[in-house]
Amino acid sequence: MNMQRDFLLLLLATLATAAATSALAQTATPASAPAGGATHGAASIPDFARVWYHPALPWFEPPASGPGPVTNRSRGPQRPGGATGSQASPPTKDGVSNYDQLVGDYSNPILQPWAAAVVKKFGEISLAGITYANASNQCWPEPMPFIFKRMQMQMIQQPGKITILYNEDHEVRRVRLNEPHQTPVTPSWYGDSVGHYEGDTLVIDTVGVKTDRKYAMVDLFGTPYTKSLHVVERYSLRDYDDVKDAVERNIKENWLPVGDVFSQHRGKFLQLHLTIEDEGVFTTPWTATLTYVPGPDQIAEGVCAENRAQYYYNDDADVPTADKPDF
Numbered sequence: 001m002n003m004q005r006d007f008l009l010l011l012l013a014t015l016a017t018a019a020a021t022s023a024l025a026q027t028a029t030p031a032s033a034p035a036g037g038a039t040h041g042a043a044s045i046p047d048f049a050r051v052w053y054h055p056a057l058p059w060f061e062p063p064a065s066g067p068g069p070v071t072n073r074s075r076g077p078q079r080p081g082g083a084t085g086s087q088a089s090p091p092t093k094d095g096v097s098n099y100d101q102l103v104g105d106y107s108n109p110i111l112q113p114w115a116a117a118v119v120k121k122f123g124e125i126s127l128a129g130i131t132y133a134n135a136s137n138q139c140w141p142e143p144m145p146f147i148f149k150r151m152q153m154q155m156i157q158q159p160g161k162i163t164i165l166y167n168e169d170h171e172v173r174r175v176r177l178n179e180p181h182q183t184p185v186t187p188s189w190y191g192d193s194v195g196h197y198e199g200d201t202l203v204i205d206t207v208g209v210k211t212d213r214k215y216a217m218v219d220l221f222g223t224p225y226t227k228s229l230h231v232v233e234r235y236s237l238r239d240y241d242d243v244k245d246a247v248e249r250n251i252k253e254n255w256l257p258v259g260d261v262f263s264q265h266r267g268k269f270l271q272l273h274l275t276i277e278d279e280g281v282f283t284t285p286w287t288a289t290l291t292y293v294p295g296p297d298q299i300a301e302g303v304c305a306e307n308r309a310q311y312y313y314n315d316d317a318d319v320p321t322a323d324k325p326d327f
Contacts (some may be wrong), residue, residue: 053292089101169302201234
């Protein structure tokens with residue numbers, strides 16, 4: 001669950017980010033061309049076109065108030081990077097989310113009883129010291145909103161569309177601007193995403209996330225989703241004073257494997273406000289934020305390669321083998 005590859009990629013990204021952040025201007029540069037929509041001139045469209053960085057795990061920043069995401073019942077102190085995988089130890093109640101032991105809070109009132117039972121079962125597996133499979137550690141495409149686990153993303157703004165790149169496995173989301181959803185929607189790995197600008201905010205609406213797949217979960221705690229999943233993203237550029245409360249919630253909730261890069265930054269932040277609903281799983285819509293600082297100029301290539309070695313058990317995975325080569 002907590003993979004060494006996460007940490008190695010994180011170290012590379014951090015070195016590049018430190019250099020990029022120091023050179024960042026304090027204000028965003030206006031986009032050179034409209035990213036879609038006849039009612040927006042080029043200068044009025046916010047410029048999100050760069051790499052953005054959110055080194056925090058599991059990832060969601062709980063809202064200031066109201067229903068929020070499932071969080072980790074297992075807590076621990078902030079510590080330097082060096083993830084080792086699930087550990088069979090009693091969870092504590094103090095500190096931040098223990099990324100080495102993911103025990104989702106199945107008592108969260110957003111969960112319908114059957115979904116709470118699923119989350120509880122995954123937590124029991126983690127408490128037993130077993131790293132359970134998810135889309136990330138099995139090198140599968142990551143569904144919305146699980147994909148926000150990726151610590152770096154690059155947004156590319158073009159006329160009529162937005163392309164979002166994530167820093168591993170070449171995962172790409174494509175957002176059509178100023179268009180309706182497909183009718184009918186064809187389910188896909190990342191869903192059908194359409195967007196538009198509301199002043200200085202980019203709004204992306206996603207439905208149709210594929211359910212007929214392995215590892216269909218919205219978070220690292222195994223929270224399931226159904227065909228009714230609906231995700232709304234609202235992206236905006238903000239100054240430190242505007243995001244300070246979210247940064248503080250992030251520091252209290254999430255493990256920061258490379259330290260606090262958020263409260264030290266004084267340029268522009270990219271803040272993502274999420275609203276998630278699924279009448280098949282949740283009792284109510286819930287919200288969360290993710291606050292990004294500027295990242296490097298380019299995303300370093302990172303590949304989640306299939307690997308027989310289970311580093312967290314120092315053993316080989318149970319995969320088919322042959323007694324002799326067949327070639």
